[in-house]
Amino acid sequence: MPELPEVETTKTSLLSLLEQTVLNVEVRQSSLRWPIPDDIQKLRGQKLRKLTRRSKYILAEFEHDSMLWHLGMSGSFRLCDHYTELRKHDHLIIQFEDIELRYHDPRRFGCILWLDQNSQSKLIDTLGPEPLSEAFNAEYLFQKFKKKNVAAKVAIMDNHIVVGVGNIYATESLFNLGIHPAQPASSLSFQQIEQLVVEVKRILKQAIDLGGSTLRDYSNAMGENGYFQQTLLAYGRAGEMCVNCETTLENLKLGQRASVFCPECQPLKKVKIAPQKAIKGSKA
Structure with missing residues (x-):
């Protein structure tokens, strides 16, 4: 399953798409962890302005809309030219000016969603700090x-x-x-x-x-x-x-x-846990 370093590396490898305009969007399989939005065609004509990462999510900011992408357990993005042969589990194709972005996911546990108030509150706002930030100390x-x-x-x-x-x-x-x-x-x-x-x-x-x-x-x-x-x-x-x-x-x-x-280098140390005192008036 791709973890933070893999997602960060993936995000970095997509930076060449910045300031390119989406020409077409093709959904070949919409059934991922959550369905790909029916109105994803709204991306057509929009430039990709910004790519960031939060936890294991890639946040893609277009001119008018933002998306939340997650690789799930087996997902990956691939930059290809239009003539590269499609693979069986290429579920989403976003055609930019001079290259295609393809989302490949055999197990279909990833997600392609709008980054809106609903996804922000459910998937982003509950997360702890980034491990490489000063907040994690x-x-x-x-x-x-x-x-x-x-x-x-x-x-x-x-x-x-x-x-x-x-x-x-x-x-x-x-x-x-x-x-x-x-x-x-x-x-x-x-x-x-x-x-x-x-x-x-x-x-x-x-x-x-x-x-x-x-x-x-x-x-x-x-x-x-x-x-x-x-x-x-x-x-x-x-x-x-x-x-x-x-x-x-x-x-x-x-x-x-x-x-x-390693049972020798990482011994499990015994810990004494103090018995909890009964709270007066509480029921067992």
Whole structure:
């Protein structure tokens, strides 16, 4: 599933479309996670003015309308000339002046929506800060984590706390810091959280610099693969030796996600949880 570095890389690879006018729009399959809007033909004649990213959404600002694009689990954009052969799962084609933008999505979990008040309030406004912004800092994360008894990995992947820290990048960050993925978030010290913020930022920046991770079929709009997967130390390596201590890496499921860790380098520390006192007058 494309995560923040892959979406950022995709957005960057689409910047050549800026200031180009939409000549035609063709919907070949409208049934995605939500239906492609029936009135998407409104884009015809409009110039694409701006492309930004919020979490894993690409925000496309045209002259009169704005759109919200999400790659889902298997989606990708591709820039092609008009004569390039269509693929089976090319569901949307936006023809610009000298190139076509094609949305390809075999599993159809992505979305192509108008960015209006409804999508803004439901999909954007509830999101936490960007991980590479100043708003994501140790003091902020400490306040969020101190009441969270869920696993640290689950908490750092919570988009209401911070956006875009996907499974790959959470796994690598925790491995590099020696934090067990199931360690309760509330048990982390301020120093550990400070280190986690720094490491998440470092990992994401490195992944963006390397074009993201191509584990299956991800590529940017130019058809170029990412190379961050070549640096992975833990993710996807269950059953292999730890690069630090040669202990066999293990895997557990947290939040329905595979969580690879080293039992030697990332020990699960016991935490004493104080019993909750009964509230006077409350019923059991």
